[in-house]
Amino acid sequence: MKNMIIASTSTIFGSGYLDYILEELRSHFKNVNTILFVPYARPSGISHDDYTNRAKDAFSKININVEGIHTFKNTTEAIEQAEAIFVGGGNTFVLVNQLYKTNSMHALIDVVKNGTPYLGTSAGSNICGLTMNTTNDMPIVYPPSFKTLGLVPFNINPHYLDPISGSEHMGETRETRIKEFMCYNTQPVVGLREGSWLHVNGDSIILKGNLSARIFKHNQTPYEMETGSELSDLK
Amino acid sequence: MKNMIIASTSTIFGSGYLDYILEELRSHFKNVNTILFVPYARPSGISHDDYTNRAKDAFSKININVEGIHTFKNTTEAIEQAEAIFVGGGNTFVLVNQLYKTNSMHALIDVVKNGTPYLGTSAGSNICGLTMNTTNDMPIVYPPSFKTLGLVPFNINPHYLDPISGSEHMGETRETRIKEFMCYNTQPVVGLREGSWLHVNGDSIILKGNLSARIFKHNQTPYEMETGSELSDLK
Numbered sequence: 161m162k163n164m165i166i167a168s169t170s171t172i173f174g175s176g177y178l179d180y181i182l183e184e185l186r187s188h189f190k191n192v193n194t195i196l197f198v199p200y201a202r203p204s205g206i207s208h209d210d211y212t213n214r215a216k217d218a219f220s221k222i223n224i225n226v227e228g229i230h231t232f233k234n235t236t237e238a239i240e241q242a243e244a245i246f247v248g249g250g251n252t253f254v255l256v257n258q259l260y261k262t263n264s265m266h267a268l269i270d271v272v273k274n275g276t277p278y279l280g281t282s283a284g285s286n287i288c289g290l291t292m293n294t295t296n297d298m299p300i301v302y303p304p305s306f307k308t309l310g311l312v313p314f315n316i317n318p319h320y321l322d323p324i325s326g327s328e329h330m331g332e333t334r335e336t337r338i339k340e341f342m343c344y345n346t347q348p349v350v351g352l353r354e355g356s357w358l359h360v361n362g363d364s365i366i367l368k369g370n371l372s373a374r375i376f377k378h379n380q381t382p383y384e385m386e387t388g389s390e391l392s393d394l395k
Numbered sequence: 396m397k398n399m400i401i402a403s404t405s406t407i408f409g410s411g412y413l414d415y416i417l418e419e420l421r422s423h424f425k426n427v428n429t430i431l432f433v434p435y436a437r438p439s440g441i442s443h444d445d446y447t448n449r450a451k452d453a454f455s456k457i458n459i460n461v462e463g464i465h466t467f468k469n470t471t472e473a474i475e476q477a478e479a480i481f482v483g484g485g486n487t488f489v490l491v492n493q494l495y496k497t498n499s500m501h502a503l504i505d506v507v508k509n510g511t512p513y514l515g516t517s518a519g520s521n522i523c524g525l526t527m528n529t530t531n532d533m534p535i536v537y538p539p540s541f542k543t544l545g546l547v548p549f550n551i552n553p554h555y556l557d558p559i560s561g562s563e564h565m566g567e568t569r570e571t572r573i574k575e576f577m578c579y580n581t582q583p584v585v586g587l588r589e590g591s592w593l594h595v596n597g598d599s600i601i602l603k604g605n606l607s608a609r610i611f612k613h614n615q616t617p618y619e620m621e622t623g624s625e626l627s628d629l630k
Contacts, residue, residue: 173563204571205578251575253534293535298572299488300528300579306537319566324559328408330589331554336439337533340486343440344536354565 162311163188163277164360166288168318168352168369170249170281178218178281180355184368186222189244189277194225196242200258201250201283215248229264239267242276249282249318252295256287257303269309278311282318285352289315294341294349296334312358312365313347313395320351320374338376348394349376350385358391365391397546398423398512399595401523403553403587403604405484405516413453413516415590419603421457424479424512429460431477435493436485436518450483464499474502477511484517484553487530491522492538504544513546517553520587524550529576529584531569547593547600548582548630555586555609573611583629584611593626600626 165181165188172180189195199211212228219226226246232238239245245268247255259265272278280288286295287308294315323333332340338349351374352358359366367373372384375394385391400416400423407415424430434446447463454461461481467473474480480503482490494500507513515523521530522543529552558568567575573584586609587593594601602608607619610629620626 169565171565173565202575202578203567205575254575254579293537294533296533296566298529298531298576299534299541300572300576302528302541306534319564321564321566329554329556330404330406330408331531331556332438337535340437340440340489341533341535343437344489 161275161362162272162360163275164272164288164311165279165357166285166312166316166352166360167279167281167357168285168320169354172355176218177214181357182218182222184357185219185279188279189222189224192224192244192277194227195219195244195246195279196229196238197226198229198245198247198255198264198284200229201248201252201255203248203250211248211250215246235262235264236267239264239271242271244277244279245271246279247281247284247287249284251300252283252286252292252297253299253301253303255283256292256306256308257301259287260304265309269311272309272311285318286316288312290347291315293345294338312360312391314391315341315345315347315349317349317351320353335374335382339382342376342378346378348378350374350391350394351376356387363392365394367391396510396597397507397595398510399507399523399546400514400592401520401547401551401587401595402514402516402592403520403555404589407590411453412449416592417453417457419592420454420514423514424457424459427459427479427512429462430454430479430481430514431464431473432461433464433480433482433490433499433519435464436483436487436490438483438485446483446485450481470497470499471502474499474506477506479512479514480506481514482516482519482522484519486535487518487521487527487532488534488536488538490518491527491541491543492536494522495539500544504546507544507546520553521551523547525582526550526580528580529573547595547626549626550576550580550582550584552584552586555588570609570617574617577611577613581613583613585609585626585629586611591622598627600629602626
């Protein structure tokens with residue numbers, strides 16, 4: 161039975177790494193001694209070791225140990241034997257490329273479906289959707305496919321950002337970008353604002369945090385879904 | 396001999412499509428009767444016809460005719476026979492995918508190297524670089540490769556945007572994204588601000604418009620290059 165937290169971001173403005181969601185994580189990972197951390201997305205290009213230490217520092221506050229997947233010889237085995245898994249944010253292209261390179265995709269799908277508690281933030285949340293086509297990241301490497309874990313029946317856009325009123329920048333707004341996606345694809349997209357997360361429990365998918373989420377469906381006007389809503393029918 | 400305008404954007408805030416650069420285009424396309432327009436990037440998913448009409452309206456102001464490449468049966472032949480070429484902005488992934496699908500990449504490289512005047516805006520400028528790895532666009536389709544025209548010896552980031560001071564959004568700034576690119580790639584990147592363009596004349600590449608450009612090089616701190624600078628040594 162799936163047990164996942166799919167968070168828009170690791171960090172909200174003015175607080176430390178994972179601080180805003182730490183109490184939620186304490187209960188999500190209760191009875192877990194050690195989390196397997198996947199640092200592949202390398203935010204700002206930092207090393208796997210440095211990124212793992214950042215996760216270690218955060219989880220030490222709730223007395224949970226963290227091990228980086230890159231320290232294991234056999235990554236598939238590390239995933240299969242993990243008590244819990246945390247895939248951190250960074251660049252989704254780099255993350256997905258490395259997950260394919262290490263044959264980790266199927267192992268991740270299997271263990272999460274079988275109940276290994278999962279936490280994703282940002283890029284680590286984007287990959288929970290059907291494809292990575294709605295990432296905000298720059299395509300700095302070319303992965304073998306855009307297909308991702310498909311652990312929820314829609315796509316995710318993390319760090320969802322409302323149009324900035326008064327902006328004179330002519331680049332596309334986030335809403336325009338996702339609407340363009342809807343011209344070529346039929347699956348729904350959930351725009352998760354910073355501070356929001358999805359709690360997946362078996363077949364249930366509940367929107368958590370203080371904010372609403374923006375929902376994009378094929379041939380429909382985008383609309384808001386209030387926090388506390390059930391999203392499992394969205395497909 | 397190459398003769399290109401590689402513009403950050405088609406439109407600057409508060410003015411119409413191509414208005415800000417129209418006088419420059421009048422001299423760039425002097426003696427040209429008809430421009431071949433490539434509408435493949437489909438901004439907001441609009442049709443090839445609608446997009447071509449938008450270009451037609453703009454160029455009618457300087458008495459130049461526009462034909463959409465999608466109205467030709469043989470796109471390679473259309474490119475080879477064109478008096479001039481304009482590749483419009485929109486989604487770079489959609490554009491590159493369609494250029495590969497129609498076998499247009501090599502034809503474009505050949506004719507531009509042989510002197511067919513070229514105009515690119517936004518996505519149409521991004522593809523003039525070595526690869527599309529520094530596009531800002533959402534990866535809404537999966538192209539067969541990220542390799543692009545390589546008509547300048549570096550990558551281009553159109554719509555280059557300085558960090559927004561006071562922003563509480565935790566998504567990456569443009570500078571952070573390009574720095575991440577530099578962790579995995581060695582070619583330089585030119586961050587072209589809206590209202591700037593590169594004028595390529597044979598081997599010369601001059602920065603035009605009122606603004607400076609931001610230059611990113613492997614293992615170096617990013618720096619500014621003033622308008623009027625020669626960029627041909629950047630490789």
